Amino acid sequence: MELIKTADGLVIPAADSKIPEGPVAEKWTNYKDHQKLVNPANKRKLTVIVVGTGLAGASAASTLGELGFNVLNFCIQDSPRRAHSIAAQGGINAAKNYQNDGDSVYRLFYDTVKGGDYRAREANVYRLAEVSNNIIDQCVAQCVPFAREYGGLLANRSFGGAQVSRTFYAKGQTGQQLLLGAYSSLNRQIELGKVKSFNRYEMHDVVMVDGRARGIIAKNLVTGEFERFSAHAVVLATGGYGNTYFLSTNAMSCNCSAAVAAYRKGAYFANPAFVQIHPTCIPVHGDKQSKLTLMSESLRNDGRIWVPKDLETAKKLQKGEIKGSDVPEEERDYYLERRYPAFGNLVPRDVASRAAKERCDKGFGVNNTGLAVFLDFSEAINRLGIDTVRQRYGNLFDMYEEITDVNPGELGNKIGDTCYYNPMMIFPAIHYTMGGLWVDYELQTSLKGLYAIGECNFSDHGANRLGASALMQGLADGYFVLPYTIQNYLSDQISVPCPSTSLPEFDEAEKQCRARQQQLLDIQGNHSVDSIHKELGHIMWEYVGMARTKESLETALAKLKEIRKTFETDLYVPGSAEGYNNELDKAFRLRDFITMGELIAYDALNRNESCGGHFREEYQTEEGEAKRDDENYFYVACWDYQGNDNTAPALIKEPLQYEAIKVQTRNYKS
Amino acid sequence: MSKMTVTLRVWRQAGPKAQGEFKNYTVETDTDTSFLETLDILNEQLVEKKEEPIAFDSDCREGICGMCSLYINGHPHGPATGATTCQLYMRRFKDGETITVEPWRSAAFPVIKDLIVDRNAFDKIQQAGGYVSFNCGGAQDANDLPISKVAADMAMDSATCIGCGACVAACKNGSAMLFVSAKVSQFALLPQGQVERARRARKMVAKMDELGFGNCTNTGACSAECPKNISLSNIARLNREFIAAKCAE
Structure with a gap:
């Protein structure tokens, strides 16, 4: 694309975002009415690579297969069913308004844009809200066993940042059930021969031929061989970069290497500083921990978050002299209900996380570290009875007990006539990344023929994602958006044969992968x-x-340089290049996490404002709320790789254009 | 939290065709550390000594992806009930204990390396019929068809299976009946699954037999060891579905 040079730096031309004409509510319909299609006979001639089998990847691969394309689908685990979407607990949003509580497509759109602190692309979010209802229909038809009422209709619950109940769920295992639904459709296409599935493969590079993405180099993790795959287009559905922080709620194999490979080939990386810190995770308990465990946001429907009002009480709790259930009602500070009366415990994640940090910084935190707050079910159990509460959250209570040895459904103390149950202890942790590869309205990156869907792209959640919206976006992209938009690209590829993997571009890409591998093994x-x-x-x-x-960001950048140096000169990788070698695979990923860490820091340093998950202490209101700067930062920050990892990336801006929503200060108080 | 030292007696096998053997390792850990994190600690020590770390599978580490396996002290996923290996904490073991760690042992799950096995056969069974045949986009409104809460809840209980393979590992015959029956049940209990009900039961059972899983003799070991407590009644339902399908042929 031809960038525009302005006094503010390089800018992406509005036309290259490919946002369709017309009012926001008509854009997607207009697009579909006028996009180019590929006829069934020609679809058979076209091959698409889909990397990843989470909600976005599996739904895209199966739907493209159903349409008649040939699909090569890759997953890093031993089965497509294990992608980390499976661990999503709480639910999926849709604007069905089955509860008659005033929901609509517009309201879901509005809540998502507001929840993202006005940093998402408006047109993409409207489309997301628009197709949300189709997703629920699709999943029910697949036999996804959503929770139901006794009358046989679907049940809903509430999630943060909304005043309606629009979240569909399957116990605390919604991600699992949705993923198994997508996996079942994928299996049908594998059986029919339209999708070829490659398990225990990891993408190492994207291969560009004549300026278009034409294939990938992937490593077979069992044999250790690099293999070449070619196609007419490549779709990345490889998730986010949360594991840059080592401890996160992500799975062990979640990594950002595919996205970073694309970035190194010239794909813009957008808004990397927008990282979501989830307020309700089990606190860190030692230096041997390998990951953090999320406690679903759905718990905030009935759980109340508090710390003691009094510093002395906090100290006693930290020393273990008293338990949470020993603190009577009048000595508890339900700080979210106090600060945000309109949304209470169901404020968005960024707001809840910051509020917890604020209390802990002031010394009111609990746990032996002082880095935790209570999530308490006493009120709910006293109101509804333990059976109802267990029916709703039983599996989460069990999971909590298995890890901490404390059962949140057990009576802790009785003070006067009031029963106090053992509260959970929770603390914020890295959970999701809103930033990702820059994509246009068609979900195409800045590289022709390379697409990014699901958490891997940046477009829909702005600076903060609302609960139950990740599942919605993954499935929207895979079932209902990409299968349309990719045809607009493929329509003029029908006479292009699938490229040979013996092309010099493939030789070169594989050679580089091998050289990098040898480097890692040689450091010793x-x-x-x-x-x-x-x-x-x-x-x-x-x-x-x-x-x-x-200051902190500049310190980080200096320290990351040292980390890179240690990595490049003093790393030890055991074993050889042949066969299964997990340490070697982890080393490849770490190289990219370091690059990602720098990218996050550069972006955070550039964005002199606070918005959503990005909080710069210099920019806050007197009440400690995030203070945006719409005059100077109402844009998507896209980062362009400058040829090597040691040079700072160049900033390119995509100015945001809001037509339907008035940009204003986010308010969850009234 | 209290510190503890355990001896891990771990199955090491260089590759699918290699001869395997048990090796003993002593490792210091504590009661609040998970079993897999203890293996991480051991691997970190092995790397420090420039020895090859133990290969084992795990991913989500919160009991839902089904990637972790391990036969620990004679039980798939170890001594805890209703939990996967990644949800197992060291407080379940005694200080000084020797803990035996093996891969799943079943003809249908060949060893790849050390504690990692190939469970591709499970995917193949699902591909044989574990779906509703319809294309994306054609579904009716989700609330057009009421489904009884009881049926939906029962389907959910069956659909909770994480496909880890513990049932096969626990079974003396290496049977995959619990796994297959959970999927067949989920579809059999819901209206959308009715059209292909007979075909699905026939095809999935045929594929299971073809892939070398053993027969079911109703010992119930699978259900007793299942980390998701998948009920044995699913197997009864599968038998009924299969016989009905065969009779209708």
Whole structure:
């Protein structure tokens, strides 16, 4: 694309975002009415690579197969069913208005844009809200066993940032059931021969031929071989970059290497500083921990968050002299209900996380570290009875007990006539990344023929994602958006044969992968991959975490340079290039996490405002709320790779254009 | 939290065709650390000593993806009930204990390396019929067809299966009946699954037999060891579905 040079720097021309004409509510219909299609006989001649089998990847691969395209589908685990979408607990939003509580497509659109602190692309979000209802229909037809009422109709619950109940759920395992639904459709296409599935494969590079993405180099994780695959288009559905922080709610194999490979090939990376810190995770308990466990946001429907009002009580709790259930009602500070009366415990995640940090910073935190707050079910159990509460959250209570040895459904104390149950202890943790590869309205990156869907792209959640919207976006992209928009690109590719994998571009890409591998094996230093990754995570959390300042970000960038040096000169990878070698695969990923860490810090340093998950301490209101700067930062920050990892990336802006929604200060108080 | 030292007696096998053997490792850990994190600690020590770390599968580490396996002290997913290996904490073991760790042992799940096995056979069974044949986009409104809460809840209980393979590992015959029956049940209990009901039961059972899983003799070990407590009644339902399908042929 031809960038425009302005006094403010390089800008993406409005036309290249490909936002269709017309009022926001008609854009998607207009697009579909006028896009180019590929006829069934020609679809058979076209091949699409889909990397990833989470909600976005599996739904895209199966739907493209149903349409008649040939699909090559890759997953890093031993089965497509294990992609990390499976761990999503709470639910999926849709604007069905089955509860008759005033919901609509517009309201879901509005809540999502507001929840994202006015940094999402308006037209994309409207489309997301528009197709949300189709997703529920699709999933029910697949036999996804959503929760139902006794009358046989679907049940709903509430999630943060909304005043309606629009979240559909399957116990605390909604992601699992939706993913198994997409996996079942995928299996049908595999059986029919339209999708070829490659398990235990990891993408290492995207291959560009004549300026278009034409294939990938992927490593077979069992044999250790690099293999070449060619296609007419490549779709990345490889998730987010949360594991840059080492400790997160992401799975062990979640990584950003595919996205970083695309970035190194010239795809813009958008808004990397927008990282979601989820307020309700089980607190860190030691230095041996490998990951953090989320406690679903749905718990905030009935759970109340509090810390003691009194510092002395907090100290006693920290020392273990008293338990949470020993603190009577009048000595508890339900700080979310106090600060945000209109939304209470169901404020969005960024707001809830910051409020928890504020209390802990002031010394009111609990746990032996002082870094936790209580999530309490006493009121709900006293009101509804333990059976009803267990029916709703039983599996989460069990999960909590397995990890901490405390059962939140057990009576802790009786003070006067009031029963106090054991509260959970929770603390914020890295959970999701709103930033990602820049995509246009068609979900195409800045590289021709390369698409990014699901958490891998940046477009729909702005600076903060609302609960139950990740599942919605993954399935929207895969079932209902990409299968349309990719045809607009493929329609003029029907006479182009699928490229040969013997082209010099494939030779070169594979050669580079091998060279990088040999480099890693040759260092023979003294640091294990995990020890460097833990250090990286520590720096990211400390200096690029929940609260950032100019100084902290500059410190981070300096420290990350040292980390890179340690990695390049003193890493130790055992074993060889042949066969299964997990340490070697982790080393590849760590190299990209370090690049990602720098990218997050550069973006956070550039954005001199606070919005959503990005909180710069210099920019806050007197009440400690995020203070946006719409005059100077009402844009998507896209980062352009400058040829090597040691040079700072160049900033390119996509100015945001809001037509339907008035941009205003986010308010959850009244 | 209290510190503890355990001896891990771990199955090491260089590759699918290699001869395997048990090796003993002593590792210091604590009661609040998970079993897999203890294996991480051990691997970190092995890397420090420039030895090859133990290969094992795990991903979500919150009990839902089904990637982790391990036969620990004679039980798939270890001594805890209703939990996967990744949800197992060291407080379940005694200080000084020797813990035996093996891969799933079943003809249908060949060892890839050390504790990692190939469970591709499970995907193949699902591909044989674990779906409703319809294309995206044609579905009616989700509330047009009421479904009884009881049926939906029962379907959910069956659909909770995480496909880890513990049932096969626990079964003396290496049967996959619990896994297959959970999927067949989910569809059989819901109206959308009715059209292909007979075909699905026939095809999935045929595929299971073809892939070398053993027969079911109703010992119930699968259900007893299942980390998701999938009920044995699913197998009864599968038998009924299969016989009905065969009779209708």
